[in-house]
Amino acid sequence: MADKVLSISRRTRATPFSRRVEAAGVRGYTVYNHMLLPTYFESNEFDYWHLCQDVQVWDVSCERQIELQGPDSMRLAQLMTPRDISRCAVGQGLYAPLCDSEGGVVNDPVIIKLADDHWWISIADSDVALWADGLAQGYGLDVRVGEAEVWPLAVQGPKAETLVSRVFGDEVPGIRFFRSKMLEFRGHEFMVMRSGYSKQGGFEIYVDDATLAEPLWDALFEAGLDLNVRAGGPNLMERIESGLLSYGNDMTRDNTPFECGLDAFVDLDADIESISLPALRRLKGEHKKQLVGLVFDQMVVIDAFEIEADGSLVGDIRSHAWSPRHSSYLAMAMMSRAYLARHSTVKINDKIARIVDLPFDFDAISED
Amino acid sequence: MADKVLSISRRTRATPFSRRVEAAGVRGYTVYNHMLLPTYFESNEFDYWHLCQDVQVWDVSCERQIELQGPDSMRLAQLMTPRDISRCAVGQGLYAPLCDSEGGVVNDPVIIKLADDHWWISIADSDVALWADGLAQGYGLDVRVGEAEVWPLAVQGPKAETLVSRVFGDEVPGIRFFRSKMLEFRGHEFMVMRSGYSKQGGFEIYVDDATLAEPLWDALFEAGLDLNVRAGGPNLMERIESGLLSYGNDMTRDNTPFECGLDAFVDLDADIESISLPALRRLKGEHKKQLVGLVFDQMVVIDAFEIEADGSLVGDIRSHAWSPRHSSYLAMAMMSRAYLARHSTVKINDKIARIVDLPFDFDAISED
Numbered sequence: 001m002a003d004k005v006l007s008i009s010r011r012t013r014a015t016p017f018s019r020r021v022e023a024a025g026v027r028g029y030t031v032y033n034h035m036l037l038p039t040y041f042e043s044n045e046f047d048y049w050h051l052c053q054d055v056q057v058w059d060v061s062c063e064r065q066i067e068l069q070g071p072d073s074m075r076l077a078q079l080m081t082p083r084d085i086s087r088c089a090v091g092q093g094l095y096a097p098l099c100d101s102e103g104g105v106v107n108d109p110v111i112i113k114l115a116d117d118h119w120w121i122s123i124a125d126s127d128v129a130l131w132a133d134g135l136a137q138g139y140g141l142d143v144r145v146g147e148a149e150v151w152p153l154a155v156q157g158p159k160a161e162t163l164v165s166r167v168f169g170d171e172v173p174g175i176r177f178f179r180s181k182m183l184e185f186r187g188h189e190f191m192v193m194r195s196g197y198s199k200q201g202g203f204e205i206y207v208d209d210a211t212l213a214e215p216l217w218d219a220l221f222e223a224g225l226d227l228n229v230r231a232g233g234p235n236l237m238e239r240i241e242s243g244l245l246s247y248g249n250d251m252t253r254d255n256t257p258f259e260c261g262l263d264a265f266v267d268l269d270a271d272i273e274s275i276s277l278p279a280l281r282r283l284k285g286e287h288k289k290q291l292v293g294l295v296f297d298q299m300v301v302i303d304a305f306e307i308e309a310d311g312s313l314v315g316d317i318r319s320h321a322w323s324p325r326h327s328s329y330l331a332m333a334m335m336s337r338a339y340l341a342r343h344s345t346v347k348i349n350d351k352i353a354r355i356v357d358l359p360f361d362f363d364a365i366s367e368d
Numbered sequence: 369m370a371d372k373v374l375s376i377s378r379r380t381r382a383t384p385f386s387r388r389v390e391a392a393g394v395r396g397y398t399v400y401n402h403m404l405l406p407t408y409f410e411s412n413e414f415d416y417w418h419l420c421q422d423v424q425v426w427d428v429s430c431e432r433q434i435e436l437q438g439p440d441s442m443r444l445a446q447l448m449t450p451r452d453i454s455r456c457a458v459g460q461g462l463y464a465p466l467c468d469s470e471g472g473v474v475n476d477p478v479i480i481k482l483a484d485d486h487w488w489i490s491i492a493d494s495d496v497a498l499w500a501d502g503l504a505q506g507y508g509l510d511v512r513v514g515e516a517e518v519w520p521l522a523v524q525g526p527k528a529e530t531l532v533s534r535v536f537g538d539e540v541p542g543i544r545f546f547r548s549k550m551l552e553f554r555g556h557e558f559m560v561m562r563s564g565y566s567k568q569g570g571f572e573i574y575v576d577d578a579t580l581a582e583p584l585w586d587a588l589f590e591a592g593l594d595l596n597v598r599a600g601g602p603n604l605m606e607r608i609e610s611g612l613l614s615y616g617n618d619m620t621r622d623n624t625p626f627e628c629g630l631d632a633f634v635d636l637d638a639d640i641e642s643i644s645l646p647a648l649r650r651l652k653g654e655h656k657k658q659l660v661g662l663v664f665d666q667m668v669v670i671d672a673f674e675i676e677a678d679g680s681l682v683g684d685i686r687s688h689a690w691s692p693r694h695s696s697y698l699a700m701a702m703m704s705r706a707y708l709a710r711h712s713t714v715k716i717n718d719k720i721a722r723i724v725d726l727p728f729d730f731d732a733i734s735e736d
Contacts, residue, residue, distance in 0.1 A: 005396040006374035007407035007604075010673065010686055011493060011616030012398065028373040030380065031399035034493065034616060039375040101505055106498065125379060125402065127495035130474065131502045137469055137643060138506015236375075248379030248402060275505060305378065318378055 012036055015061035016151050016213030024231035032125045035062035038233035045324055047230075048237045051200055052325070055159035056232030057220050060197070060204070061151035066109075066121040066129045072141035075273065077111055077119050079135060080128075082257070082277050084270040088113045093178040093193060097257045097265055098128065099276030103283050104253035105260065106131055108245065110178070110195065120148060124247035135275075150208045155220065159227045160202035166223040167216075168192055172203070180206075185219065188212055197234045199242035240321045240330050243293070243359025250291060250318040250332050256280065258287045259334065261358055289334050291318070293360050294346065294353035296329040307333060307348060314339040314346070326362055380404055383429035383519050384581030392599035400493045403430035406601035413692055415598075416605040419568055420693070423527035424600030425588050428565070428572070429519035434477075434489040434497045440509035443641065445479055445487050447503060448496075450625070450645050452638040456481040461546040461561060465625045465633055466496065467644030471651050472621035473628065474499055476613065478546070478563065488516060492615035503643075518576045523588065527595045528570035534591040535584075536560055540571070548574075553587065556580055565602045567610035608689045608698050611661070611727025618659060618686040618700050624648065626655045627702065629726055657702050659686070661728050662714065662721035664697040675701060675716060682707040682714070694730055 006012070006029050013035040015021075021038050028039040038059055040047050050056065068076055078085055083096040093110040098121075100106055107128050112120040121128055132145045155164050165172040168183040172192065175181050180193035191206040207213050221229055245251060251260045257280070258266070268281055299322060307315040315335035323330050335346070335355070345352050356365060374380070374397050381403040383389075389406050396407040406427055408415050418424065436444055446453055451464040461478040466489075468474055475496050480488040489496055500513045523532050533540040536551040540560065543549050548561035559574040575581050589597055613619060619628045625648070626634070636649055667690060675683040683703035691698050703714070703723070713720050724733060 003373045004376070004394065005371045007396045007398045008372070009398070009604075009614075009617055011614065026372065028375045030375045030377070100501055127498055130495055130499035133468060134499045134502020134504075135506045136502075138503045138508075140506075236377075246377075246379065249377055 006031070008036070015059055016207070016210040017059040017061060017153065017217055020214055020217045021059050021231060026231070032062040033064045033123065033127075035064070037062045038231070039236070040233065041231055044236055045322075047232050048235050048324055050228070050230055051157050051198060051232055051235055051238055053158065054228040054230070055155060055157035055163050055224060056230055057217065058154040058156060058196075058231075058233050059151075060154045060234070063122050063152045063204075065148040065150045065206070066123055066132060067146050067148040068119045068121070068132065068143055070117055070143040072136070072143040073117050073119050076132060076136055076141055076143050076145075077121065078272055079139070079275050080106070080132065081111065082266045082268075082274045082280050084267040084272050085111060085113075086272065090115060091180045091191070093122070093180070093195060095178075095265060097262050098131070099257065099280065100253065101275050101279060103256040103276050103279040105247070105251050105255055105257060106253060108247050108251070108262070112180075112193075120150070122152070126247065148208070149210070150206050151210065151213060153205045153207050153213070153216065154196045154202060155205070156196045156198045156202035156232070157200045159224075160200070163220060163224045163227055163229060164192065164203045164205075167219050175203070185216055186212055197244060198238050199244070200238065236319075237321045237324060240319055240332065241323050241325060241360060245291075245332075246319060255289070255334070256283055256287055258284060259289045260291045288337055289315070290337050290340060291358060292333060292335050292340065293356040293358045294331040294333050294348075295356055295360070295365055296331075296351055296353045298329065298351065300329045300349060300351045302331065302348070307335070307346060309339065309343075309346060317348075330360065332358065374399070376404070383427055384575070384578040385427040385429060385519065385521065385585055388582055388585045389427050389599060394599070400430035401432045401491065401495075403432070405430045406599070407604070408601065409599055412604055413690075415600050416603050416692055418596070418598055419525050419566060419600055419603055419606055421526065422596040422598070423523060423525035423531050423592060424598055425585065426522040426524060426564075426599075426601050427519075428522045428602070431490050431520045431572075433516040433518040433574070434491055434500060435514050435516040436487045436489070436500065436511055438485055438511040440504070440511040441485050441487050444500060444504055444509055444511050444513075445489065446640055447507070447643050448474070448500065449479065450634045450636075450642045450648050452635040452640050453479060453481075454640065458483060459548045459559070461490070461548070461563060463546075463633060465630050466499075467625065467648065468621065469643050469647060471624040471644050471647040473615070473619050473623050473625060474621060476615050476619070476630070480548075480561075488518070490520070494615065516576070517578070518574050519578065519581060521573045521575050521581070521584065522564045522570060523573070524564045524566045524570035524600070525568045527592075528568070531588060531592045531595055531597060532560065532571045532573075535587050543571070553584055554580055565612060566606050567612070568606065604687075605689045605692060608687055608700065609691050609693060609728060613659075613700075614687060623657070623702070624651055624655055626651060626653075627657045628659045656705055657683070658705050658708060659726060660701060660703050660708065661724040661726045662699040662701050662716075663724055663728070663733055664699075664719050664721045666697065666719065668697045668717060668719045670699065670716070675703070675714060677707065677711075677714060685716075698728065700726065
């Protein structure tokens with residue numbers, strides 16, 4: 001299939017960084033939360049190697065912040081997730097699947113506590129603001145639900161800490177994972193969190209003043225000249241190697257957190273009011289599918305999502321990419337547990353894949 | 369700006385027609401309701417002239433059908449819209465803005481009644497399923513909310529009635545606007561409605577059996593050979609000439625139906641239970657902005673959305689396109705009513721636009 005052009009309109013929203021992203025030579029976009037998300041600049045593989053070696057600045061404005069404010073804001077946040085958020089500290093982020101009354105995953109955001117009565121839900125690609133609004137309306141909660149005017153900028157890669165420290169100062173290295181500090185740039189305090197959608201290390205800067213978006217971008221590029229800083233975006237190859245899940249790809253509302261291996265983020269025994277917990281308590285251990293990794297020792301063309309074996313459907317492929325570092329083709333697939341109980345490989349397009357747990361453990365895989 | 373590539377993944381969902389769309393030479397897509405929507409095949413203008421003269425088949429699967437089933441399904445649908453749906457007939461569609469408790473437009477779907485306890489909401493680009501689910505959960509309604517496995521296929525253009533009649537039979541011409549009949553193809557009954565996102569006339573076929581998607585596509589192309597049938601999609605030039613609004617472009621949750629000229633679809637005096645009616649009753653006549661048309665007598669480069677006059681912001685451009693038929697450049701803009709009260713033109717990039725009501729009335733415009 002030849003490349004297709006993305007038709008861009010006001011509906012596929014631009015961001016305060018878009019002019020800089022264009023000037024940096026973006027070549028591919030996807031649309032995420034009704035907003036442009038850069039996918040690659042040079043090529044997926046060029047960008048991959050650069051991300052793993054140097055440092056990149058990513059416009060991830062599309063990680064929209066759904067803002068809950070008011071006395072019932074924490075109650076609403078807890079209703080949406082089966083993860084116990086009661087011990088979340090101010091400035092902390094918690095990865096927390098949002099689940100409906102049947103246990104289906106509505107989104108897998110990071111929930112950030114700004115104050116007891118002020119939360120951000122840093123969302124993946126679905127309109128959580130509408131779900132939250134419906135729940136607040138129906139339950140009669142005293143909470144304001146909105147999409148905050150915040151555009152996250154990620155700095156990712158092994159040199160990210162050096163770069164962010166040069167712009168935001170000495171407190172940066174002391175920030176722990178999924179914790180944040182309020183740090184100054186041009187007289188404005190930005191929330192800087194150690195986080196981001198790669199396993200190469202880095203930070204996300206929650207830019208809540210659009211007039212400072214380009215100055216911040218420019219400051220990072222000036223300070224990073226000798227670090228070989230480049231523009232980038234979430235990289236398909238790197239995120240699959242790293243086993244990072246993508247909502248809409250690897251899981252949807254048709255899946256429970258258990259099917260996706262997110263058991264650690266479901267507090268079945270917690271004494272909390274959460275819409276999904278009754279269903280999830282029933283479903284624990286009963287799920288029929290499981291998200292697993294597939295490893296091919298060679299390049300494979302994946303031209304269909306369904307996986308058949310012995311004439312029946314045993315799973316479907318969710319995401320896939322070449323792994324430059326491991327010279328393997330990797331996929332994430334939702335497979336029948338009955339099949340998994342009896343098989344350690346599966347054949348796709350006449351190529352054999354080993355079935356492995358997620359995240360991929362390449363030391364263990366190469367020992368096989 | 370050079371064209372950008374759309375990075376396609378499982379998350380930007382393909383449809384049962386995608387193989388045919390690709391084979392027909394699609395060049396541009398947008399992402400709509402997390403799904404691929406073809407935007408052009410040859411070029412916007414080539415496709416425009418063809419649509420206005422012949423007949424096109426459009427994959428509009430992304431018009432997802434949010435399905436409400438159960439005793440409270442009508443109550444839920446009514447809660448979401450300020451339009452009175454109580455007199456909707458079975459098989460009828462009603463264009464009906466969905467509005468939140470502050471009167472903001474959440475979506476502008478066509479609501480279709482399948483039975484007293486079975487409704488489809490044929491949505492524009494926002495996750496209405498999540499809003500409906502939140503409301504149903506919070507109000508404790510006895511209703512199942514889901515996204516139906518239905519992929520609409522539109523047939524649009526002056527020869528659409530001829531083509532659809534050849535495939536679905538003699539009852540097609542008798543279908544009135546926004547009404548439907550259940551008609552047979554290959555032994556399966558399809559809902560065929562006179563509707564579609566153009567003003568060139570046509571039908572939408574609600575394909576609820578994916579295995580018949582390609583056979584139906586092929587049958588339409590075989591039957592339409594002498595009609596010069598081609599693949600197409602909602603055409604930016606045609607829809608702007610026709611004054612068809614696009615959710616996310618021309619209106620968002622920041623707008624009320626009054627600002628968008630949708631007063632006719634708000635039943636302020638109806639005795640119905642609708643979340644938005646209290647706010648809309650207060651806001652009637654009080655809105656400060658109005659969606660209007662702008663007509664330039666020449667080609668204009670629109671490189672910013674904000675419209676300034678005398679140093680202050682007086683509006684913003686929402687959609688814009690060249691009108692091949694009228695040799696004008698057209699825009700829809702949300703303008704300050706205070707400005708509108710005093711001006712009949714506005715200057716953008718040193719080019720003067722006449723301000724006109726929507727939809728554009730080209731007879732009146734050319735008389736000016």
